[in-house]
Amino acid sequence: MGDLEKGAATHGAGCFAKIKVFLMALTCAYVSKSLSGTFMSSMLTQIERQFGIPTAIVGFINGSFEIECVKEVKSLMWIYVLVGNIIRGIGETPIMPLGVSYIENFAKSENSPLYIGILETGKMIGPIFGLLLGSFCASIYVDTGSVNTDDLTITPTDIRWVGAWWIGFLVCAGVNILISIPFFFFPKTLPKEGLQENVDGTENAKEEKHREKAKEEKRGITKDFFPFLKSLSCNPIYMLFTLISVLQVNAFNIYFSFLPKYLENQYGKSTAEVIFLMGVYNLPAICIGYLIAGFMMKKFKITVKTAAFLAFCLSLSEYSFGFCNFLITCDNVPVAGLTNSYERDQKPLYLENNVLADCNTRCSCLTKTWDPVCGDNGLAYMSACLAGCEKSVGTGTNMVFHNCSCIQSPGNSSAVLGLCNKGPECTNKLQYLLILSGFLSILYSFAAIPGYMVFLRCIKSEEKSLGIGIHAFCIRVFAGIPAPIYFGALIDRTCLHWGTQKCGAPGACRMYDINSFRRIYLGMSAALRGSSYLPAFVIVILTRKFSLPGKINSSEMEIAEMKLTEKESQCTDVHRNPKFKNDGELKTKL
Secondary structure: OHHHHHHHHHHHHHHOOOOOHHHHHHHHHHHHHHHHHHHHOOOOHHHHHHOOOOOHHHHHHHHHHHHOOOOOOOOOOOOHHEEEEEEEEHHHHOOOHHHHHHHHHHHHOOHHHHHHHHHHHHHHHHHHHHHHHHHHHHHHHHOOOOOOOHHHHOOOOOOOEEHEEEEEEEEHHHHHHHHHHHHOOOOOOOOOOOOOOOOHHHHHHOOOOOOOHHHHHHHHHOOOOHHHHHHHOHHHHHHHHHHHHHHHHHHHHHHHOHHHHHHHHHHHHHHHHHHHHHHOOOOHHHHHHHHHHHHOOOHOOOOOHHHHHHHHHHHHHHHHHHHHHHHHHOOOOOOOOOEEEOOOOOOOOOOOOOOOOOOOOOOEEEEEEOOOOEEOOOOEOOOOOOOOOEEEEOOOOHHHHOOOOOOOOOOOOOOEEOOOOOOOOHHHHHHHHHHHHHHHHHHHHHHHHHHHHHHHHOOHHHHHHHHHHHHHHHHHHHHHOOHHHHHHHHHHEEEEEEEOOOOOOEEEEEEEEEEHHHHHHHHHHHHHHHHOHHHHHHHHHHHHHHHOOOOOOHHOOOOOEOOHHHHHHHHHOOOOOOOHHHOOOOEEEE
16 A cells, blocks of 8 residues: 555656756756846845945845845835845755755766756856846836936936846746745655666665665764764865865855946946846856866766866966956046046045135035036036036936036036046956956856865765755855955945935945955955965865776766775764764765
């Protein structure tokens, strides 16, 4: 009777009892997960401007996924975004550690790198749609439908422009709900890949034995939690890889979370444009690299030793070429009284801003107002009043100011709304930066899959779920949460002019010292990544000390054994469950 029930249940599961169907559903979950995360990161600048908050708080909102003016109610609305991000983080937490572990346990050993590559590709396809969605939302005014956009005096290139970030959150929510549906139909366990289509008694017995083993390992995770934890802490490759991941994720979190802000301020482009360019140049290259890397590891059956060496060399090459970013720069837009004097002489930054001059003192201008205009002399002013303008013609973004006493030019001394353009030279530099970024993305993706497979194969099969979970936990606690917060605070220190809320409290930054911004943005990321290569080099050395077979006979599904160092063997023998007392070897499927 029990066999009949089991057979009926198996038949009812149908196609859901196959590893490739699970891989497809998990890949869709990765797409949905990365779509939401990338859209959130791309909209940080819009949220900062919407609620008038400093970058440090924006970083806190972004970091909340991993866990100012009190007189105006609207300024506290960012807390709703914060809470929503926390809930999203709770829901997405199990996807990576449990999903990857499941793939590792039930896939053929030689197929696992390709499957992981497909998952990582899914994690990159999501950001492509996320950035496209972010670019679309950033091009629409936040209060569209409730205000007449023809009356707006700002354009998407203005630092005060706020895109309709809330539209994307509705789209992401709907996608997440749809993606979750297939997971309700999967069985608790899957048959080992290669066995589900065999019908003879011997293979059925192997399948049943495999299921029983999976159940025992699942029970062992809770029963032997502390012995497993101690074993992982004594695994040198695992501990070093976790350290590397924390350092690198700190750097990548800094780089990608604030990349739209950096490109917008460095090259004078709109948020919608830079978000779109990021998706076009970077993410397809990473997707292609992930798939090629996974296929090559499957094709040539690359060993752990070779994978570690390849990952180290490729990653170090990508890191070295990345220093070219320091050379592709643009300077600040000259602003009278802020970066330059009214006579167009460049002045030292961070000194007391002298925005008043003889040409505008009779105008009784507000010195904290940020409503910039560009004079026909190529110099920008914080407002038309501070430019000494007496009259204006036109409406909305077509407004032109005339008879501006501070604008010393042979014409009629006029000005138009917005900061002055940085010119075609700066646009060309942006193209160079994006091409370099695409090249670096390919190198990064080539290194990522071999490196991650070294991590997966250094963990015993019964410890894999716990090991991946602790690894993800360390990344979130020591990188995902603090990185956007401390780096946001560092960016705030480079602000030249703060916006002001209606209640008088400081709002979002209106203009940065772009040179200091660049040094902190690129320098901090480079320092964190650079420090990760010492433990990475140690991993390469450690893998060479192990006795590793070159290939594995996948048809027999044998498990290769990789000897641990004597130090780990002594450590793992203590307080082990009798069931694993003789397991002094590190199991790895190559």
